[in-house]
Amino acid sequence: MLEDLDPSSPVPLYVQIVEQVRRLVALGALRPGDRFLTVRELAVRARVNRNTAARAIQALERAGMVRARVGRGTFIVDGAAGIEASRRQALLDAALERLLIEAGTLGVPVGELRRRFSRKLDAFQKERARRARPLSDEENRR
Amino acid sequence: MLEDLDPSSPVPLYVQIVEQVRRLVALGALRPGDRFLTVRELAVRARVNRNTAARAIQALERAGMVRARVGRGTFIVDGAAGIEASRRQALLDAALERLLIEAGTLGVPVGELRRRFSRKLDAFQKERARRARPLSDEENRR
DNA sequence: TATATTGTCCTAGGACATTAGGACAGCCGC
DNA sequence: GCGGCTGTCCTAATGTCCTAGGACAATATA
Numbered sequence: 001m002l003e004d005l006d007p008s009s010p011v012p013l014y015v016q017i018v019e020q021v022r023r024l025v026a027l028g029a030l031r032p033g034d035r036f037l038t039v040r041e042l043a044v045r046a047r048v049n050r051n052t053a054a055r056a057i058q059a060l061e062r063a064g065m066v067r068a069r070v071g072r073g074t075f076i077v078d079g080a081a082g083i084e085a086s087r088r089q090a091l092l093d094a095a096l097e098r099l100l101i102e103a104g105t106l107g108v109p110v111g112e113l114r115r116r117f118s119r120k121l122d123a124f125q126k127e128r129a130r131r132a133r134p135l136s137d138e139e140n141r142r
Numbered sequence: 143m144l145e146d147l148d149p150s151s152p153v154p155l156y157v158q159i160v161e162q163v164r165r166l167v168a169l170g171a172l173r174p175g176d177r178f179l180t181v182r183e184l185a186v187r188a189r190v191n192r193n194t195a196a197r198a199i200q201a202l203e204r205a206g207m208v209r210a211r212v213g214r215g216t217f218i219v220d221g222a223a224g225i226e227a228s229r230r231q232a233l234l235d236a237a238l239e240r241l242l243i244e245a246g247t248l249g250v251p252v253g254e255l256r257r258r259f260s261r262k263l264d265a266f267q268k269e270r271a272r273r274a275r276p277l278s279d280e281e282n283r284r
Numbered sequence: 285t286a287t288a289t290t291g292t293c294c295t296a297g298g299a300c301a302t303t304a305g306g307a308c309a310g311c312c313g314c
Numbered sequence: 315g316c317g318g319c320t321g322t323c324c325t326a327a328t329g330t331c332c333t334a335g336g337a338c339a340a341t342a343t344a
């Protein structure tokens with residue numbers, strides 16, 4: 001995690017970092033209150049320039065997933081708490097719409113889509129439970 | 143549709159066009175065999191340069207949703223037919239993962255996600271049925 | 285108070301994307 | 315065959331993005 005970035009990808013390095021962190025947060029591997037990597041630690045770990053790491057953290061902060069404090073470090077935040085209900089609804093609806101359009105253009109039958117959704121959701125929850133149990137699974141590996 | 147593009151958006155004009163067309167195809171408003179707008183027609187309609195319109199159509203062609211023919215025009219294609227099963231599975235899985243990560247970071251409970259998914263899917267199917275009935279609902283408005 | 289550590293700002297270069305105009309090549313109906 | 319369509323290619327101008335290095339300000343720690 002965070003080591004396997006692809007500099008030759010059209011996706012910017014800082015975006016690749018953001019996506020990986022988003023995934024870890026969604027899976028519960030990083031939880032509110034957890035200390036995150038500092039800008040310089042992240043730069044070393046991901047083998048990118050200090051400013052590229054800073055950019056990733058700034059993007060995460062704009063997304064409300066992280067709080068950066070000069071002299072202290074950066075910490076995971078409960079981003080969902082700061083979002084008002086109506087906005088959350090709108091964002092979820094947009095995400096659902098993107099999925100349905102993708103599935104629609106792929107010609108996925110409704111029945112199959114329902115099945116795959118249910119299966120994927122179960123797998124996601126299972127993974128989430130697995131990561132949450134050790135309480136510092138990912139943390140301790142640092 | 144296609145008239146309300148935002149030139150000041152960070153999203154390129156040709157991408158905005160592609161997204162709108164993708165939506166129409168997914169909803170069944172544009173079906174395989176239908177004649178699509180020509181490059182110049184699209185340029186006038188969307189109020190963009192001829193080449194920007196051409197770029198959008200080229201992107202749609204790369205995505206396998208459209209077939210462009212010199213001297214004849216561009217036509218909607220059954221893009222799903224050309225995709226091999228394994229690739230289709232992978233694309234759908236990636237789309238599902240994006241949704242779950244988005245929902246996860248928004249803190250949406252699993253039960254609510256299931257409900258919203260089901261509701262959205264029903265709405266999508268209903269819209270699809272509505273658009274499919276007139277057989278040329280969108281077409282005739284040109 | 286020193287010193288180290290933290291995030292942040294400024295600047296710059298290189299690369300790429302976007303849009304646009306002009307010209308060209310293939311197809312069709314008269 | 316001719317004229318009007320069609321999509322496509324070439325080129326240029328402009329803007330934006332990405333990454334990077336250097337310096338700075340705020341905080342914690344000894």
